Amino acid sequence: xxxxxxxxxxxxxxxxxxxxxxxxxxxxxxxxxxxxxxxxxxxxxxxxxxxxxxxxxxxxxxxxxxxxxxxxxxxxxxxxxxxxxxxxxxxxxxxxxxxxxxxxxxxxxxxxxxxxxxxxxxxxxxxxxxxxxxxxxxxxxxxxxxxxxxxxxxxxxxxxxxxxxxxxxxxxxxxxxxxxxxxxxxxxxxxxxxxxxxxxxxxxxxxxxxxxxxxxxxxxxxxxxxxxxxxxxxxxxxxxxxxxxxxxxxxxxxxxxxxxxxxxxxxxxxxxxxxxxxxxxxxxxxxxxxxxxxxxxxxxxxxxxxxxxxxxxxxxxxxxxxxxxxxxxxxxxxxxxxxxxxxxxxxxxxxxxxxxxxxxxxxxxxxxxxxxxxxxxxxxxxxxxxxxxxxxxxxxxxxxxxxxxxxxxxxxxxxxxxxxxxxxxxxxxxxxxxxxxxxxxxxxxxxxxxxxxxxxxxxxxxxxxxx
Numbered sequence: 001x002x003x004x005x006x007x008x009x010x011x012x013x014x015x016x017x018x019x020x021x022x023x024x025x026x027x028x029x030x031x032x033x034x035x036x037x038x039x040x041x042x043x044x045x046x047x048x049x050x051x052x053x054x055x056x057x058x059x060x061x062x063x064x065x066x067x068x069x070x071x072x073x074x075x076x077x078x079x080x081x082x083x084x085x086x087x088x089x090x091x092x093x094x095x096x097x098x099x100x101x102x103x104x105x106x107x108x109x110x111x112x113x114x115x116x117x118x119x120x121x122x123x124x125x126x127x128x129x130x131x132x133x134x135x136x137x138x139x140x141x142x143x144x145x146x147x148x149x150x151x152x153x154x155x156x157x158x159x160x161x162x163x164x165x166x167x168x169x170x171x172x173x174x175x176x177x178x179x180x181x182x183x184x185x186x187x188x189x190x191x192x193x194x195x196x197x198x199x200x201x202x203x204x205x206x207x208x209x210x211x212x213x214x215x216x217x218x219x220x221x222x223x224x225x226x227x228x229x230x231x232x233x234x235x236x237x238x239x240x241x242x243x244x245x246x247x248x249x250x251x252x253x254x255x256x257x258x259x260x261x262x263x264x265x266x267x268x269x270x271x272x273x274x275x276x277x278x279x280x281x282x283x284x285x286x287x288x289x290x291x292x293x294x295x296x297x298x299x300x301x302x303x304x305x306x307x308x309x310x311x312x313x314x315x316x317x318x319x320x321x322x323x324x325x326x327x328x329x330x331x332x333x334x335x336x337x338x339x340x341x342x343x344x345x346x347x348x349x350x351x352x353x354x355x356x357x358x359x360x361x362x363x364x365x366x367x368x369x370x371x372x373x374x375x376x377x378x379x380x381x382x383x384x385x386x387x388x389x390x391x392x393x394x395x396x397x398x399x400x401x402x403x404x405x406x407x408x409x410x411x412x413x414x415x416x417x418x419x420x421x422x423x424x425x426x427x428x429x430x431x432x433x434x435x436x437x438x439x440x441x442x443x444x445x446x447x448x449x450x451x452x453x454x455x456x457x458x459x460x461x462x463x464x465x466x467x
Contacts, residue, residue, distance in 0.1 A: 003144045007081070007089075011073050029053060077123045078130045078149045086148025090158050091202050093146070099162045101195040103170055104209040105133050107153030108188040108217075117185055128182045129189070130155060136173055156206065163195035192216060204230035211283070228280065236270040237284045244297055245269040248305070248465035253314065253432070253454045261346060263434075263454065264315040265461065266298055295321040296330050299345075303334055305465055306343045314346035314376065319355065322347070328367055335371055346397065350378035354385045358392045365394055376432065380420055390424060397452070398424050399432040405441055405455070417448045425449070 029049065073085045081089065094100050107113075107129055114122035126149070133155060134147060146158045159166055170191050177189035192213035194205050207230075228236070240246060246269055250262040268276040285294050295317050302313050321327050347368065355361055365375050374396040380386040382401035390398050400417060407413040421431050433445050436455030445453055 003146055006144075007073050007085075025053060025057070075149050078126045078155075080130050080155065081146055081148035083148060083150045086146055086150070086156060087202060089146050089148075090156075093158055093160075094196065094200060094202060094205075097160050097196075099160065099196060101159050101161055101163050101166050101193060102205050102209060103157040103159065103166065104192040104213055105129075105155045105157065105173070106190050106213060108190050109186075110153030113185060113187070121182075121185060125182050125185060125187055126153065129153075129180075129187060132177075132180065133157065133173075136176070137169075140169055150206070154210075156209070161195075163193050163197065167193055190217065199230050201231070207283075228274075228276070233276070233280060234284055234288065236274065236276055237268060237281045238288070238290075239271050240268040240276065240281075241285075241290060241294060241297065243271070243467075245271075245467045246298075246301075246465075247275070247463060248298075248301065249461045250313065250464050251454060251461050252459035253452050254458055255452055259459070261312045261314050261344070261452070263348075264298070264302055264313055269467070291318045292321045292324055292326060296327065299331070300334055301465060302345065306345065309464070310343060312344040312346070314348055316348045316350070316378075319349050319351045322349065322368075323355070323361065323364060328364065331368070331371060344372060344374060346374040346376050348376045348378050348399070349389075350383070351385055352383055354388050362394050369394075380424075381416055390427070390429065395429060397430045397432050399434060399452075400450075402435045405433055405435040405437070405445075414444060414448065417450075421448055421450065 072082055074080060075082055080086075090102070107125065110122060110125065113125055130147065130149070137145060137157065137159070142159060148156050150156050170193050174189060174191045177187070180187045180189055190213060192209045194208045194212065196205075198208050199205055247267045249265040249267070251265070252259040253261040253263060266278060268281050270276060285291055298315060299317065302315050305311075306313050368375065375393070376397035376399055377386050377389045377393070377395050378399045379401045380390065380398045381404060386398065386401075389395065398420070400420070404413055404417050417433075424431050430451040431449075432452035432454070433450045434454040436442050436445060436453055437457050439457070441455070442453065442457060
């Protein structure tokens, strides 16, 4: 029997025992009273006591039954621990065990399964995958391990030991799952692993699992995991924003061999002069709800630098910040306070989820354009929203995903770039290709009539501001 099932039975037994205790107490009270009292006639006091205990028992039973609706250890569908119980269980395990590892096993195509085969079959897939995970781990002589369903198609497993001890097992599990099927339904499974060497706090370990999984899926093997402890990282990021300490780097953007703009790159700088790179700090900023504060801080400094250097700059702004009314009000204040005319600022936008209130979005972009901003949509050809925004938004520029620079010499990728370029130009939108790192890529980009070109082959990164 699996640990979730054992714990569920234990919980139900304790619940039944708590419900029955008042009844047992009533019977016991009656029995003792009749033994102690030799008088055959039962006194009024006994009736009062019995009535009180009976009423209390009814109330207690109803309360326990009502409370039981809010407390559940295992899920109905997957038969694994609920997320709430799993987290409370894992916290105790992590605190008590010297070495502890978490595994993330995910059904990558659960959404497609639900859409194609129906939710009922999707639930069946969840159950079968949970059974398969349990069976596979038990074959490795690991027993009584917590297995819980945290969201969608994601399961988390807790195992005593280190990441090094269990990494091979996870790799073999994912390898064996490559042809996993539930009847005729193909199931795509992936995994990730972390342990207490990363952090001893459950929340950070869970986040690290999902971050590692995303990196594995996108095969970004060049990215190195941050060595900063998550607790320390949060503190460093908050300190950098509070003291406005960061480094601003730029790279030239060319049109017809002439520099017409500069893209900004930001590194936060902690109190101990430690540099925090964007891949490390952006998730922390989002988690802490400081995205708007960060975007306004960088925008303000870029505007100051633009006035000082008489140059045009492009910078990434979160779409959620852009759509916040406070953002436009702050932009208006910055322009009023500026002693000179501000040079062209290009705002680069990118988001995975499509914002459906297009009329409102276009209204916001129009307000920004009235201040002299240009709007660029990033990652064209990689995320579906970039194409939808090219179609629906009043924008000025689209930038291709970096993939098309790396693979531009392949005919099938060049054809895609050519097609998107024609589409953009027909709408009066300029095109932009970054990460040009060789003469060959530059030549292909020019053949595809790309308007703006950027990369190390054309210009290096340059530091323009540091605090």
